[in-house]
Amino acid sequence: MNSRDDLTTPGKAVEVAPGVHWIGAMDPDLRTFDIILKTANGTTYNSYLVRGDDGVAVIDTVKAGFQGEFFARLESVADYSEIRTIVLNHLEPDHSGALPELMRRAPQASLYISKRATSMLKALLKPNQGGFEYQRADTGDRIELGGRTLRFLHTPFLHWPDTQCTYLEEEGVLFSGDIFGCHYCDSRLFNDRAGDFRFSFDYYYAHIMRPFKSHVREALALIGPLKLNLVAPAHGPVLRDRPRRYVNRYRELSAPSIDAEMGEDERSFLIFYMSSYGNTARMAESVADGAESVAGVRISLYDLEGGEVEPFADLIEEADALAFGSPTINGDAVKPVWDLLSSLTVIDLRGKVGAAFGSYGWSGEAVSMVEDRLRGLKLRVPVQGKRIKLVPTEDELEECRSFGRQVAQALVGEGGASRVFDMADLG
């Protein structure tokens, strides 16, 4: 942990705005968060206490193992009997861990969660049978604390369905949950005093928020008009110095990168392939030829042997259609194809068009396995995959052109004539 100039004396709350205290916990030794995220600086679980004339609100709690630190800080600025309101902006266990004990100590308090959080609350707190009473909050709902008003902003999928933000109107403080957060533990607490956490901020966005870019943009539309004196996220430094910069950074990160590159009426169709004897490569070129013949579709062809996963994932995020060519080796698609297809969880693929093709020797399972994976990734697979036994003939390459054309037509909505099937014929 970066520990010079320590503001976070054990057992003491830190005032971050008039009548608003940080009562969170430091976890400097954490190196891996949630299995998927690395952190070189640990993290913080930020919780806040807002004092009004008529009582106190607690916004978010901490991970279960850190509740001693959280309660000690809370007790330094308030008595449990003063707590009227508890808000959970996000129910993940690192923020809800101390909730059961807090509800036990402040049984008079009303719990506010987002309208999408109710089933999660029950599932998370299953061991606490009997459950809690709660209020469902939506955008625009307000709580009066006496001279202090908390207003809710419904910001779902950032990064769970339940996430919301809470805004303290009089002070211009946004309690943003995981939005604008990062895994960076620094006892100097504020962004203008902490070490350089820019990498952590971008890294957190890339792994946590990126799959939900369209939801980020919706949330920014709600947050944009707010007066912001302070952004108080649930992890990492409290953003008091020019907090609007972090909102703007999210705006940059959530904007499409190749909008200007692709024409307005143009759709991007990427074809990836891997080939051992050149057969799947020849198929790929023919698929590309066929697709190219459809107006409004721009084709890009990539040999997976010559690229790395991460830049390809960036390309895929902006594409409208994807085709994967893989030979079948030992009854499976080849590893570079799976490497790419298993690295797309940080990308929103929903509704993109997908397709698969490949040459095979005797069983040819790769194509249908890749198609299943594409469906699992929530792509639409409108045209049945193309398989060719070993070396493609000129006629078979023509079939590949036709396949590419059909996928491209599905992409631009030229389905041709209506189709009618019997279910029994669908296989």
Place this chain on the structure above:
Amino acid sequence: MAKAKVTFQDIDTTVNVPAGTRVIEISEKVGSGIIYGCREGDCGTCMMQVVEGWNNLTEPSVLEEKILKENMAGRHNRLACQAQVLGDIAVKPA
């Protein structure tokens, strides 16, 4: 067994199915844009818009009603993994 027509408007495709078939059993096979998550009625990913034949689907269960509500479903939305076809319908991704 009684037959019904399921039309996927997004891809202009119709499938003749036996009554009782769930939409999930056919939509992926014909390449409709209806997409799936948990496939068991819990996540709301497969919400679809029923364009015609609203009354030709089985009634939503209490669980489906709850998930539709949580996902802010519109008036003619159903979950494709739950709804069973009883008569002719036309659907598209919500």
